[in-house]
Amino acid sequence: MPAAATGAAPRRRAPFWAQVFVGLVAGVVLGLVARSFDQAWLAETLKTVGGIFVQLLKVIVVPLVLTAIIVSIANLRQVTNAARLAGETLVWFAVTAAASVVVGITLGLVTNPGANATLDTAAAEAPSKTGSWLDFLTSIVPGNFLGLEVSTSAEEGGALSSSPSFNILQLVILGIAIGAAALAVGAKADPFVELTRSALEIFSKLVWWVIKLSPVGTAALIGSAVANYGWDLLGPLAIFTADVYLGCAIVLLVIYPVVARANGLNPVRFFAGAWPAIQFAFVSRSSIGTLPLTQRVVTHNLGVSRDYASFAVPIGATTKMDGCAAIYPALAAITVAQLFGVDLGITDYLLIAFVSIVGSAATAGLTGAVVMLTLTLSTLGLPLEGVGLLLAIDPIIDMIRTATNVAGQALVPTIVAKRNGLLDQSVYDANTFGGADRRLELDEDEATPLSAADATRTEDARVAVSA
Template structure:
């Protein structure tokens, strides 16, 4: 079977060719799309719908599981708050970088595309954002009814990601406070998370088919210029990721009196595997191992901070990416953003990072950011067309951040094993190269590499 990466490249080429063909076929009847455009649209939207269907249960179970990990940590409250604070600080730095790059590089400025017919105009508001945090029901679902020209009515169900997040946090904290009686519930939640992740993996294996539909529909609808705009968008994303990985993180490490070289050499095995596997959750065993064995973070704390980071610490997916994406979509459809909109992007990205759940970061954050700002949700399908190309770099930055914060918090609390952090590695991935450690790492890598189709 062809590897997943080449499958995506083939799908991109096939989608581009089919989209150009559909564009040249023109329209039929009263401006209706031709059969090929309709087929590509159906394939693309169906794939996005499948991904969205997994979002609500995935967010709920992942966030509850992350909070439940606090049971295993001594001084849990203090370390948890410091960890979350540094998650937020680094996320805010990353989102500011994303906003600046979006404004300066203007990746979607030359598209001149018309907003979709269903777009009502206007942008988001602070009041709408704040009131939107209050759950209307347990699942954060809303219903909307539309009337077609024929007079037929249709009702669609939507979800508010931040409401789901609020509900999950409340349930997780309540389960933590209840204690032992909540153990069966948390065990069931952990099992549900594993099942949902498996189903999601099956959906993501369909990514090549979804890519054909998404890129084909984009080219057929918006023309050849779409490819140039998406290319500039990809460049902006990777510039932002490089700044965070090679500038921001090293500065934070140095500011805490730690060696930048030791951090890079210690965390690099996990960063490298994340780039290949495209899965923060899949890389988790190796990330936790390098955080403990190379960076000297105590196991009791690392076993909380790293898994929590694998589901919420997403500087690539939940900070840089949604910031540039929102600005790109606004520029692509010729919609002006004001200063308030940029502040909303920053706030939603920092808060929404906890809703990425380690897997569907692109879908969740695109939907969350665009809906909060009142931008066309058609941008979700447009940007998902090239998502696999961006996912490698985003995941590498995610995992790098998941090693930085535990090291910083451990250092600030006097918990970091400095001799282990500064130990000479002599080219070996671990300072402790015993057969036991080597075997555990090999098992982790072998278990992770086949999951290259997984998203963050």
């Protein structure tokens, strides 16, 4: 019986953003307790819980991305501009990456982070894993149906352990290929497409169940960061660290708003809608782990067509990294050059820009900003030993880098959707900080109307674009 009929007041829940914020504060407190009072068990517990939470998201990413892309490609049957949408998305990736790398280079030239660092370069060691321009060719070819990879590492005592991981870029390629095959088969593939569509709804529901654990995951992740990485590590590279945070802040608060405004979008509405994903990216330090939440805010909060978002957001999560692949490599390359006394010329700065814009695709199948940095350094002929000098503070600066990555991964699909009539402007304009979380929390009772509206919006856009 409804609450109104019984006279009982409806139960009110704290909004999603408030729950995550409480988790953030609790994590800081727990991390400080673990670090200040040397509570190793608490630090280990926080690390374990946070790792489990991110791992749950990463596991859900595999079926979500695969089914979403198959369905999105199959739904493009009547769309004549699918190739143009993909091309326009990649162009905007490059444009915003170019602006980001200019910010990084400018900050490096103005502040001279390497010249002001207090580090002993004699103790530097080259990383065991480096980036290569051929990585893109090898990484897009799936080794198996799920893009599953297994890495083997030596543990203490000499024992070997194997851990599986998924190459998201390979999943994207597989999804596109299967979706294209379904289009080519035609009506005979309809039962398969419907089954995949049903599976997508199920996996989307599983994703939201995991996302509901965000307050707990946030507390564990930020608590682990505070407990394990003290601020005393920042001393020797204080200017470099400040440059990374300042550069990301300029991209987030200046470049992205200018790009959004230039395309007729209110920047405040964008950040209000995308904030849950940006906030979670900061504490999780994983664009792939944040991917399910990014996809949800792009469709539910920002009003982007699900068909287009299912294609653009996973592509962005593997190749659109303004924090890790633009700002950071530019600043790090300048820092390493100054540490080792290497003078950089205009050609070197142009190479930094080229690697930042194009190189993220070359390392898309690999993980970590370290791979992108080694690609940049090797292209410039700088000592790879410089990477080891920056690794100590990497977890601290990785938080703002990942937040910047995810913001760009949400912004570009929104811009392209706006330019091509695939954006529900009323949904976008309704965003307010805190208020956007209500749409993010839509459950079973409200999912059907949303899907119907999404279908109507997509069909209207198809007619408009085709015309």
